Amino acid sequence: MNLDQLARAHDFTGQTIAVTGGAGVLGGEICCALATLGANIALLDRNVSGAPALLERMGAHASRAAVIETDVLDPASLSRALDTILQRFGAVDALINGAGGNHPKATTGAQASFFDLPPDALRWVFDLNLIGTMLPSQVFGRAMAGAGTGTILNISSMNAYRPLTRIAAYSAAKAGVSNFTQWLAVHMAQEYSPRIRVNAIAPGFFLTDQNRFLLTDQATGELTARGRAIIGHTPMARFGQPDDLLGAVVWLLSPASAFVTGIIVPIDGGFSAFSGV
Numbered sequence: 001m002n003l004d005q006l007a008r009a010h011d012f013t014g015q016t017i018a019v020t021g022g023a024g025v026l027g028g029e030i031c032c033a034l035a036t037l038g039a040n041i042a043l044l045d046r047n048v049s050g051a052p053a054l055l056e057r058m059g060a061h062a063s064r065a066a067v068i069e070t071d072v073l074d075p076a077s078l079s080r081a082l083d084t085i086l087q088r089f090g091a092v093d094a095l096i097n098g099a100g101g102n103h104p105k106a107t108t109g110a111q112a113s114f115f116d117l118p119p120d121a122l123r124w125v126f127d128l129n130l131i132g133t134m135l136p137s138q139v140f141g142r143a144m145a146g147a148g149t150g151t152i153l154n155i156s157s158m159n160a161y162r163p164l165t166r167i168a169a170y171s172a173a174k175a176g177v178s179n180f181t182q183w184l185a186v187h188m189a190q191e192y193s194p195r196i197r198v199n200a201i202a203p204g205f206f207l208t209d210q211n212r213f214l215l216t217d218q219a220t221g222e223l224t225a226r227g228r229a230i231i232g233h234t235p236m237a238r239f240g241q242p243d244d245l246l247g248a249v250v251w252l253l254s255p256a257s258a259f260v261t262g263i264i265v266p267i268d269g270g271f272s273a274f275s276g277v
């Protein structure tokens with residue numbers, strides 16, 4: 001890439017980017033940023049109630065956004081979403097697999113030992129995080145294979161490197177997401193096109209609805225012992241803010257990372273680098 005192209009690498013004008021979990025905390029932040037950088041945004045979520053506020057945040061850029069109610073666990077729903085995107089924007093250039101999360105019932109604690117975690121809750125976590133990344137990658141990846149170009153960006157987690165206590169299924173599922181990211185990167189490059197890239201980000205600890213019950217006391221809002229342990233193990237001594245993700249997301253979607261595929265980028269304030277000593 002020449003320097004003119006590098007200077008324009010953050011301009012996504014004319015690119016169409018689909019974001020699953022796009023109405024969530026992290027997905028919503030990513031949608032707003034990419035819309036501002038010129039992209040057409042397809043915000044896919046099973047729960048689109050948060051979408052109007054995001055469209056308002058996008059301001060004039062919202063005219064290039066489509067909100068499509070989509071279940072990442074239902075191939076027919078994903079295919080309908082892809083058709084809607086192709087009708088409206090003509091192509092899809094990138095997919096961000098942002099839908100994911102833990103389930104309180106798949107979490108050990110005073111109320112539930114590991115031995116009692118219900119199979120349904122364990123399956124729910126694997127389905128949402130792992131299958132909910134694989135199915136959109138099948139549906140959108142097929143379109144990218146046809147076009148010979150495209151970018152997929154998955155969302156893994158710190159617990160993919162080393163499991164966190166209490167959340168066995170979420171840790172194992174995110175380890176699966178990292179593993180699948182590498183697998184799909186190789187598969188797409190070898191079987192379809194070296195211009196289809198697959199990468200992931202691994203956010204550290206961001207205070208959002210899915211982990212608030214673990215990290216802060218519901219009554220007082222104070223950090224729990226777990227929340228304090230995380231801050232103590234994070235050299236930068238804070239939780240992440242959603243906009244901390246944006247630089248890595250934009251880089252991994254842009255031509256500036258044209259020779260990068262199959263990597264998982266930690267965005268964690270140094271958590272994964274710190275041995276604790």
Ligand SMILES: NC(=O)c1ccc[n+]([C@@H]2O[C@H](COP(=O)([O-])OP(=O)(O)OC[C@H]3O[C@@H](n4cnc5c(N)ncnc54)[C@H](OP(=O)(O)O)[C@@H]3O)[C@@H](O)[C@H]2O)c1
Nearest residue numbers: 021024025026046047071072099100101157203205206208
């Ligand atoms: N927050 C963190 O600290 C952190 C750290 C590392 C990784 N992550 C990962 O980052 C991603 C985004 O997390 P977040 O904190 O932004 O969570 P979030 O606010 O809960 O966003 C996730 C979104 O996905 C939606 N969703 C759930 N099931 C779906 C389905 N079957 N089909 C389509 N959409 C579905 C959720 O809808 P509902 O509201 O209906 O559930 C929600 O809008 C997840 O993969 C998460 O595991 C988060």
